[in-house]
Amino acid sequence: EKVEITKEQQALMKIITDAYNRHQIPQDVAKKLLQDQYSAEENFLLLTEMATSQVQVLVEFTKNIPGFLSLDREDQIALLKGSAVEAMFLRSAQVFSRKMPSGHTEVLEERIRKSGISEEFITPMFNFYKSIGELHMVQEEQALLTTVTILTPDRPYVKDQQAVERLQETMLDVLRKLCVLQHPQEPQYFARLLGRLTELRTLSHYHTEMLVSWRMNDHKFTPLLCEIWDV
Numbered sequence: 365e366k367v368e369i370t371k372e373q374q375a376l377m378k379i380i381t382d383a384y385n386r387h388q389i390p391q392d393v394a395k396k397l398l399q400d401q402y403s404a405e406e407n408f409l410l411l412t413e414m415a416t417s418q419v420q421v422l423v424e425f426t427k428n429i430p431g432f433l434s435l436d437r438e439d440q441i442a443l444l445k446g447s448a449v450e451a452m453f454l455r456s457a458q459v460f461s462r463k464m465p466s467g468h469t470e471v472l473e474e475r476i477r478k479s480g481i482s483e484e485f486i487t488p489m490f491n492f493y494k495s496i497g498e499l500h501m502v503q504e505e506q507a508l509l510t511t512v513t514i515l516t517p518d519r520p521y522v523k524d525q526q527a528v529e530r531l532q533e534t535m536l537d538v539l540r541k542l543c544v545l546q547h548p549q550e551p552q553y554f555a556r557l558l559g560r561l562t563e564l565r566t567l568s569h570y571h572t573e574m575l576v577s578w579r580m581n582d583h584k585f586t587p588l589l590c591e592i593w594d595v
């Protein structure tokens with residue numbers, strides 16, 4: 365049947381995509397990736413700075429999701445804490461797939477590979493980056509997929525799951541239609557996109573173990589990361 369994005373859905377998609385593009389890591393922070401120290405210590409410190417900046421960007425982006433600020437305040441915090449790692453995997457994946465002009469991509473890969481993360485997590489992480497790259501998502505799809513991830517109802521400590529589910533379903537409906545219109549030759553594209561969300565959950569579990577091993581080697585995180593990751 366003819367798939368059509370309504371005027372309201374068009375407006376919703378524009379708000380979310382504009383917010384997603386507006387809230388980015390400041391260029392002077394991203395540029396630090398290009399500096400020339402490459403020790404495991406230096407890489408960890410740089411990645412910690414990037415993650416901290418990314419969390420700040422994520423909080424600002426989330427405030428622009430229509431309906432998010434109407435949710436229970438504690439649920440807003442629970443959604444941010446529960447989705448931060450997944451949203452950052454999506455964000456860093458987009459850095460890899462958009463082939464940054466100034467060589468960020470190679471440098472970011474190098475720093476992640478040499479930052480004290482054990483090989484057992486590096487492999488699935490870069491498989492994920494590859495699988496996201498192969499999707500060739502348009503920016504609206506990237507913004508909506510991140511929004512759907514943030515609005516996951518069954519995060520720990522969410523009280524009013526129904527309210528979150530209603531918001532997520534609104535976003536899923538727009539994303540589904542967008543996928544059909546953007547990738548007419550691939551009817552399974554939307555299903556592939558949702559499959560990435562399952563992969564994100566697995567990566568999020570790996571990440572918890574990454575944090576434990578960093579902690580054991582006495583690595584320090586910033587107050588914001590300690591708060592959002594309960595470390």
Ligand SMILES: CC(C)c1onc(-c2c(Cl)cccc2Cl)c1COc1ccc2cc(-c3cccc(C(=O)O)c3)sc2c1
Pocket residue numbers: 388389394397408411412413414415418448449452453455456459468472476479585589
């Ligand atoms: C605390 C730190 C050691 C850490 O612990 N786990 C992870 C992690 C790792 Cl490894 C991989 C995935 C997810 C997480 Cl959470 C990290 C680093 O997390 C980040 C998070 C976001 C970004 C965005 C970047 C980026 C670069 C250029 C350009 C842009 C841009 O948006 O323009 C963004 S780099 C970067 C690094």
